[in-house]
Amino acid sequence: MVYPWLVDAWQQYLHYLVNERLTHAILVSGPPAIGKLEFCRTYVRRMNCTNPDPQGYPCGACDNCHLIKAGTHPDVRFINMEEADRSEQIKVDDIREINRFMALSRQQGRFKVVCINRAHRMNINAANALLKILEEPPPGSVLFLVSDRAEVLPATIRSRCQIWKFGVPDSTLALHWLQEKAASSAWQDLLGACGGRPLLAWESHDSGLGKMRTAFYEQLHALMTGKETVTGISSRLRNEDPERIVEWLQAWCGDLIRCRFKEHPETIENPDVLESLQNLAQQATPHSLFDCLDRLTYSRRIVSASMNQRLFVENMLVQCQQSLQPPSLQGR
Incomplete structure (x- = not known):
């Protein structure tokens, strides 16, 4: 499932998959702490799910869903740069490994998928190496770039991607979600202090x-x-x-x-x-x-x-x- 404020976006972008309009490269952009990465994780499971539910979500029970969730699917890879380590960059060797992975034939899934979180951490050499995938995408492959600083990515990267842009959630949905997690009279002020981003508000409350x-x-x-x-x-x-x-x-x-x-x-x-x-x-x-x-x-x-x-x-x-x-x- 996806966060309640992303349900409309889910239905919109699911339409691309169902109608075979999915492009080979997708840039998922928007503010931090609104659920972009979890949205992509769910979407990637749906792409290879063999028995989606009536609402279009992955079943969570088929072999592909289990393997993707466990991080062991042979056709799916997530590159998740740790938020805590701001010194860490995505380097050219990381992208070359992705190139090699994407060039391999699919073993089990319908799609070969790589999802790179915090893609703006690519250095210039890594970005140049990524162009090889974007210019000559292997058949059946899809690359997701997730970033809250998409403007930092080179124009040559952005221009070759379909843009999925996410905004700050509706405050009513965000407040309802926070109240369901933990009842508190402080949520409205804290949500405002966090720029309307419920995941940051939850982190702020908890930490x-x-x-x-x-x-x-x-x-x-x-x-x-x-x-x-x-x-x-x-x-x-x-x-x-x-x-x-x-x-x-x-x-x-x-x-x-x-x-x-x-x-x-x-x-x-x-x-x-x-x-x-x-x-x-x-x-x-x-x-x-x-x-x-x-x-x-x-x-x-x-x-x-x-x-x-x-x-x-x-x-x-x-x-x-x-x-x-x-x-x-x-x-x-």
Whole structure:
């Protein structure tokens, strides 16, 4: 099965399979923590399932379903880069092995399938090697590239893929799913703080990530009011994922813009720090707020595992400081 907010997408993309309109390469893109990879896992099982149920989902009982779920199907391979290890790249040897695998004749399944999660971690040599599959796909083969940063992939890769684009789920469906997992009055605020992504909200609730985010925003407020330093904040963030930090900064800056233009409080992603946001927003000009957001958007595009992560975080904080902090406080 797929997450409830992806049921409509399931029916849409299942139509491609049923009507034999599936292409040889599919780029599955969208925000992180919305269920893209699980969607692909279910879809790959359905592609080779011998007895799908009436709703079009894989039966889960046939040999192909069992083998794919166990990771031992001879015609299916998943490349799942660990989120925790941001230094890990997909290298050219990894792609060459995929090329060899895809060139082999099918043994049991209807399709030969490879699914690469976090495909944006391919280095340039790996991306070039992947073009061989995209330009000369073996018959009956399908390649899934899953990414929440699809814009980082070379245009030569993206242009050769069918795009399956996923968005932030409907909040009603997301809240219902969260409440079914664990009843709590905090879900609505936490879901908003996580940009509407229910899997991130669940992770935040379960791991204390929400408290870490709130503490970070309190440190940002202290920085903008001259009570904290860039190096002081970055030293406390030395073990944190820089992609997560820039994402938090983008959400924070977006909330400042909403507060500056006095949008309805329900549109704020981080309502738990609303008072701080309102105070900072009134001290900033619209131009400085949009300048800060532009800088953060660019930073998110270029963040990579190979860079010095602490310097990257410090640079982002300095950019926010330069854009938003009153001149009288800068340099303290």
